[in-house]
Structure formats: structure tokens, C-alpha cells
Amino acid sequence: MMGRQLAVSGATVLTRRRALCMLEVSVHMMKTTCTLRHLFTACNLLVFTFLLLLYLRQPRESTVSHIPNVVDGPFIALADNKTFIISPYSDPRRSNLIRVLAIVHKSVQDLYCLFYCKKNGYFRVRANIDIVKDRFGFPYETADLLCESPPSCDSVYMSIDTNESEDIREAPVFQIPQVPRGSFSAKLSVCISAFYGQYNNPLQVIQAIEMYKILGASRVTIYNNSCHDNVDKVLRHYIEEGVVDVIPWPIDTFLRTSKKWKYVEGLDSEIGYYGQTASLNDCIYRNMYNSEFVVLIDIDEIILPVKHLDWSSLMRSLQERYPGASVFRFENHAFPSSLKGTGFNPWKHVPGTTILQHYREPSDKESIKPRKMIINPRKVFQTSVHSVLKGEGYSVDIPRQYGFLFHCKQKRNKKYSDTDLIKDEIIWRYNMSLVPKVDGVIQKLFPRH
Ligand SMILES: *[C@@H]1O[C@H](CO)[C@@H](O)[C@H](O)[C@H]1NC(C)=O
Ligand SMILES: *[C@@H]1O[C@H](CO)[C@@H](O)[C@H](O)[C@H]1NC(C)=O
Numbered sequence: 001m002m003g004r005q006l007a008v009s010g011a012t013v014l015t016r017r018r019a020l021c022m023l024e025v026s027v028h029m030m031k032t033t034c035t036l037r038h039l040f041t042a043c044n045l046l047v048f049t050f051l052l053l054l055y056l057r058q059p060r061e062s063t064v065s066h067i068p069n070v071v072d073g074p075f076i077a078l079a080d081n082k083t084f085i086i087s088p089y090s091d092p093r094r095s096n097l098i099r100v101l102a103i104v105h106k107s108v109q110d111l112y113c114l115f116y117c118k119k120n121g122y123f124r125v126r127a128n129i130d131i132v133k134d135r136f137g138f139p140y141e142t143a144d145l146l147c148e149s150p151p152s153c154d155s156v157y158m159s160i161d162t163n164e165s166e167d168i169r170e171a172p173v174f175q176i177p178q179v180p181r182g183s184f185s186a187k188l189s190v191c192i193s194a195f196y197g198q199y200n201n202p203l204q205v206i207q208a209i210e211m212y213k214i215l216g217a218s219r220v221t222i223y224n225n226s227c228h229d230n231v232d233k234v235l236r237h238y239i240e241e242g243v244v245d246v247i248p249w250p251i252d253t254f255l256r257t258s259k260k261w262k263y264v265e266g267l268d269s270e271i272g273y274y275g276q277t278a279s280l281n282d283c284i285y286r287n288m289y290n291s292e293f294v295v296l297i298d299i300d301e302i303i304l305p306v307k308h309l310d311w312s313s314l315m316r317s318l319q320e321r322y323p324g325a326s327v328f329r330f331e332n333h334a335f336p337s338s339l340k341g342t343g344f345n346p347w348k349h350v351p352g353t354t355i356l357q358h359y360r361e362p363s364d365k366e367s368i369k370p371r372k373m374i375i376n377p378r379k380v381f382q383t384s385v386h387s388v389l390k391g392e393g394y395s396v397d398i399p400r401q402y403g404f405l406f407h408c409k410q411k412r413n414k415k416y417s418d419t420d421l422i423k424d425e426i427i428w429r430y431n432m433s434l435v436p437k438v439d440g441v442i443q444k445l446f447p448r449h
């Protein structure tokens with residue numbers, strides 16, 4: 001079907017003419033045989049059915065052959081083996097731009113967008129390769145391949161090519177997602193960077209997702225490289241509930257990924273932290289026109305309001321306080337889950353750690369407090385993990401008294417002894433709503449025997 005919207009080749013024009021000609025002759029013959037008045041209606045019906053059958057039988061192979069399989073990403077390798085396409089996105093904010101998110105080797109210089117126009121064949125444009133410069137030092141980087149969509153092309157499909165003179169049939173074809181019209185379907189969406197290494201902490205996943213829902217998230221997008229069956233079961237439960245979108249993230253099929261975010265000489269890794277930068281940028285574009293705000297965090301993190309109880313009222317107050325801001329950065333505070341005898345966990349039969357902790361590590365001047373963000377996606381062009389690299393509006397560091405990043409990490413900082421830890425019961429404010437919700441999901445997915 002998709003081929004019909006594309007350039008009509010000479011061969012098809014000929015077959016269509018022949019079909020029309022046959023059609024005229026047949027209709028004429030039919031009409032002459034159906035002269036009786038009382039047969040008129042039945043005859044019209046017959047003619048109509050015949051026309052319909054003929055229309056459906058028209059050959060279309062010759063047009064379809066220009067559009068082989070439309071691929072569905074993320075991670076489509078191009079012929080150079082150095083460019084991996086994540087997804088194209090329409091970006092009409094400043095011009096008629098198509099922004100193709102990709103991971104490219106730093107040696108890649110030339111890439112081309114091929115637009116399949118609805119009427120006049122295809123159109124080739126050289127891509128402007130805009131690297132997401134987060135300076136983590138790996139040989140592969142996240143990049144936006146920027147191509148102006150040709151005027152009056154109205155293309156639904158496109159290819160990315162590595163060589164100007166290459167046969168276009170070799171290149172994979174992508175469908176360009178259309179910008180939806182109308183209002184947002186979600187006020188807040190959460191973006192979680194990839195689960196990897198047979199990730200098996202279902203208790204924390206359930207608690208985190210229930211917390212995001214309590215705080216006001218309507219959608220949670222999770223990138224999935226690999227997870228244990230326990231977590232897979234939890235994800236499937238929330239997909240069914242309509243809260244979670246899982247994006248497959250098979251990055252290690254193509255690249256040697258590092259568990260570290262920064263490049264270490266001699267470690268032979270090609271990209272940092274399972275392509276976290278790429279997944280966060282993808283998540284922004286995926287949610288751009290359906291969410292008012294996007295929260296960029298990991299599954300062991302929750303941005304907690306301090307003066308308010310949910311994200312909507314927090315964001316309303318922050319927007320009043322910082323008019324025109326588009327990026328809101330919250331400082332990290334660690335609540336280690338590995339402390340013996342602390343934390344509330346009535347679900348000991350479920351693998352994983354509980355987020356219901358009430359000891360916070362102190363943060364002295366030297367301790368790193370990398371921030372995580374809530375952003376207005378329509379004001380952001382490129383993001384890194386802790387800051388936005390290209391955007392409109394401005395970025396504010398939110399003071400701790402309004403909100404902070406509750407980081408329920410497993411490893412505790414050995415620098416601090418037990419007596420250094422500070423009692424902080426902020427998460428307990430959600431106890432009454434959180435505990436029964438978590439309990440309900442656990443009873444369904446992990447019943448006690
Ligand atoms: C690209 O990589 C794949 C898998 O490693 C390999 O089979 C293929 O030959 C490579 N292609 C080129 C052009 O190097
Ligand atoms: C592009 O493809 C042509 C024909 O296959 C080849 O001769 C040429 O070297 C290629 N150019 C680059 C830059 O790879």
C-alpha cells in the first residue's frame with residue numbers, strides 16, 4: 001500500500017492506462033446487456049462490483065519495489081558499519097527539519113538523507129552532522145543528522161545513505177513520525193535510561209514506578225538492553241496497565257559498551273554507559289508533543305518535591321518563580337539501601353532493595369552532586385545527562401528547599417560512617433499511598449507460597 005503514495009514509474013502508468021481501457025470496454029458491454037429497466041439497479045451494482053474488483057487487482061509491484069522493507073529501529077546499522085540510526089523525528093520548531101538521531105563513529109563525515117516525495121520521486125540532501133558534545137571521550141558519539149525536508153515533498157519515508165553514489169535500494173527505509181495535533185496526552189513523562197546486565201531489582205522497579213505515578217507521571221519510557229525475568233514480568237504488567245513504554249535498546253549487539261560514563265584509555269570500549277545520552281535524547285523527541293514536561297532520571301532515582309506533594313504543583317510554583325526557564329536541575333542526595341537494619345521492607349520474598357529508606361549521606365562541599373533534570377522538551381534541542389547542551393530558555397539549579405533528587409543507591413559511600421548519616425524521612429510522606437499500591441502489584445506478580 002505504501003508504494004502508492006510514492007513516485008509512479010513509467011511502467012505503472014502504462015499498466016494503469018491498459019486497465020482503464022479494458023475497464024471502459026467492459027463497462028460498455030455490461031451496459032448494453034442490461035437494458036431492461038427493472039434490472040437497472042442490479043446492473044449498477046454489478047458494474048460497481050466489477051469496477052471495485054478491477055481496482056483491487058491493479059498491479060502495484062513496480063512502485064512498491066522502490067520501497068523495500070520499512071525498518072523499525074532503534075539501532076539500524078548503515079553500510080559503513082560506523083553509523084547506527086536510532087530514529088528520525090520531524091522537528092518543525094525552526095524550519096521544516098528532519099532530525100535523525102544516530103550514534104556515529106567520530107571518523108564519519110558524509111551522510112545523506114533521501115526523501116521519498118509523494119509526487120516527484122526522491123530527493124537527496126546532505127546531512128549536517130551535529131554531534132552531541134558531552135565530552136565523555138568515547139570513539140562513538142550521539143549525533144543529530146539534520147536534513148531540511150525539501151519543499152512540497154510531503155514525504156512519509158526516508159533513507160539515510162553513507163555514499164552519494166550508492167544504489168538507493170541498498171539503504172534502509174524509515175517512516176518519519178508525524179507531529180501530532182491537539183493537546184498533550186500527558187502532563188509529565190519519565191525517561192529511564194537503559195536497564196542492562198540482566199537487571200534484577202523488581203522491588204525497586206515496582207516502588208519507583210508507583211512513586212512516579214503518585215507524583216503525577218502519566219507515562220514512563222524505559223530503555224531495555226537486558227533484564228532478568230523478574231523485571232521483565234514487572235515491565236509487562238505496567239505495559240498492560242498503559243503506564244510504561246519499553247523501547248528495545250540492543251546497543252551491545254553493535255558496539256562494545258562501557259558501564260562507565262567516561263572513556264578509560266585501554267578499556268577498549270566504544271560508547272559510554274549503554275548509550276545513555278542517545279536514549280535520553282530519543283526520549284525527549286519521542287515525548288515532545290505529548291508531554292508538557294519530561295523527567296530525565298535513572299530507575300534508582302526520584303525527584304522529590306519538598307514544599308509540595310506532587311510534580312504538577314512543584315512545576316507550577318517553579319514556573320512562577322523562574323518565568324521563562326525550560327530546564328530545572330535538582331541536586332543529588334544519596335539514600336543508601338545497603339545499611340543493615342534500616343528501611344521498611346515487608347516484601348522480603350521479592351528480589352531487590354526497598355526505597356523506603358530514611359538515612360541520607362551528608363553532602364560536604366567536595367562531594368559531587370550531579371544534578372538530574374525536569375525539562376520542557378519543546379525548548380530543548382540536545383541534552384546530556386546532567387545538563388542541556390542546546391536549547392531555548394534557561395536552566396535553573398533548584399535550591400534544595402524546593403526539591404531534590406532522592407537517589408536510592410545500593411553502594412554506600414565508605415567515606416561516611418554510620419554516625420555521619422542524617423535522618424531524613426521525606427519518603428515516608430508517601431507511605432500511606434505507596435505501601436498498599438506496591439503491595440497490590442506484588443501480590444499479583446510475586447504471590448507468597
Ligand atoms: C559490518 O559488521 C557486520 C557484523 O560485524 C559484518 O558481518 C559486516 O561484514 C560488516 N560490514 C562491513 C561493510 O564492514
Ligand atoms: C561510493 O561508492 C562508489 C561506488 O560503489 C565507490 O567507488 C566510492 O569509492 C564510494 N565513496 C566513498 C566515499 O566511500
Ligand SMILES: *[C@@H]1O[C@H](CO)[C@@H](O)[C@H](O)[C@H]1NC(C)=O
Binds near residue numbers: 227235246
Ligand atoms: C527486555 O530485553 C530483554 C533482552 O533483550 C528481553 O528478553 C525482554 O523480553 C525485554 N523486556 C521487555 C518487557 O521488553
Ligand SMILES: *[C@@H]1O[C@H](CO)[C@@H](O)[C@H](O)[C@H]1NC(C)=O
Binds near residue numbers: 432433
Ligand atoms: C508506614 O511505615 C511504617 C514504618 O514506619 C509501617 O509500620 C506502616 O505499616 C507503614 N504503612 C502504612 C500504610 O502506614
